[in-house]
Amino acid sequence: MTTDPRWLDEHGNEIDEDHRGLVYDIRTLVDRRRMLGIFGGIGLTTLLAACSGSDPAPSASAASTGTASATPGPSASAAASGTLDEVPDETGGPYPADGSNGVNVLDDSGIVRSDIRSSFGSSTTVAQGVPLTIELTVRDAASGSAVVGAGVYLWHCDRDGDYSLYSRGVENENYLRGVQETDAMGTVRFTSIYPACYSGRWPHIHFEVYSDVANAVASGPVVKTSQIALPEEVNGLVYATSGYEQSVRNVSEVSLSSDNVFRDDGGIHQIASMSGSVAGGYTAALTIGV
Numbered sequence: 001m002t003t004d005p006r007w008l009d010e011h012g013n014e015i016d017e018d019h020r021g022l023v024y025d026i027r028t029l030v031d032r033r034r035m036l037g038i039f040g041g042i043g044l045t046t047l048l049a050a051c052s053g054s055d056p057a058p059s060a061s062a063a064s065t066g067t068a069s070a071t072p073g074p075s076a077s078a079a080a081s082g083t084l085d086e087v088p089d090e091t092g093g094p095y096p097a098d099g100s101n102g103v104n105v106l107d108d109s110g111i112v113r114s115d116i117r118s119s120f121g122s123s124t125t126v127a128q129g130v131p132l133t134i135e136l137t138v139r140d141a142a143s144g145s146a147v148v149g150a151g152v153y154l155w156h157c158d159r160d161g162d163y164s165l166y167s168r169g170v171e172n173e174n175y176l177r178g179v180q181e182t183d184a185m186g187t188v189r190f191t192s193i194y195p196a197c198y199s200g201r202w203p204h205i206h207f208e209v210y211s212d213v214a215n216a217v218a219s220g221p222v223v224k225t226s227q228i229a230l231p232e233e234v235n236g237l238v239y240a241t242s243g244y245e246q247s248v249r250n251v252s253e254v255s256l257s258s259d260n261v262f263r264d265d266g267g268i269h270q271i272a273s274m275s276g277s278v279a280g281g282y283t284a285a286l287t288i289g290v
Helices: 022-031 035-039 044-052 074-081 213-217 232-239 245-252
Strands: 131-139 151-155 177-181 187-193 204-210 222-229 273-277 281-289
Touching: 131 151, 131 204, 151 187, 151 213, 177 187, 177 213, 204 213, 222 281, 232 245
Parallel strands: 131 281
Antiparallel strands: 131 187, 151 177, 151 204, 204 222, 273 281
16 A cells, blocks of 8 residues: 655655654544544644644634624534534423423424414514524434434524413414424524523523424424523623613523523533624524434
8 A cells, every 4th residue: 555645754764653743643533533532622624724834714702793603512523523422301391382281382284484483373473583593403422423304393482581372471472483304414494583581591492303293293202302502602792782681680690500401511512503693693503412
């Protein structure tokens, strides 16, 4: 077998593997699918750029510009390496509308949709707030393979901290709820608004994963029930805008470590990666293992 010329010295002799440097080590580790275990969540591109001597491009402070850069969390990094931790099981809370606590919206015509900002059926009320796209990617925790064709039911509170179908004044609304089927990458995308922070809870989004959409709309067996945690920096930027005034005080009185859902591990496997801005809207992305 011919040796790659990059690993030959000036005399044409093969350099011992132990002396080929970090770039070689990283490439070897990737081939052996050990990247995550050694480097945690550090991106391969960043490491290779550092080894080559290239300076990373500067980025503006999100706090000063109102923007947030996408930063893959532990789950996203793990998925790239082929395996990832299973997302923790969490409570669906008191407002699931999946038939487990009173009302069931899953068997309503119109629940399968990507844009969940408006109610459907007898009401067409549109929930107001900073635009938010939610991208949830479902992968098999053992193999990292995309789970294709799964049904994902997603719901969250509105800008006032109220849940449609339950909270006073919005009992006749069903906005901010929807079901979708994962695509060839295992991903669903919902068009929504940024949820409020209500008293006692860290800002979050609920979801349930079913084997397929047919099971989801029939309230069949749930594969996974969990929650997405929204990151502190973006919470601060959004809640400084008009309409979210109540969230400013509420979020100051809770933390990931005190939240009754995320406190056991600080939400390490559930914090969304964010990109976007207040003016243009945000995208929250999370890869979960099931």
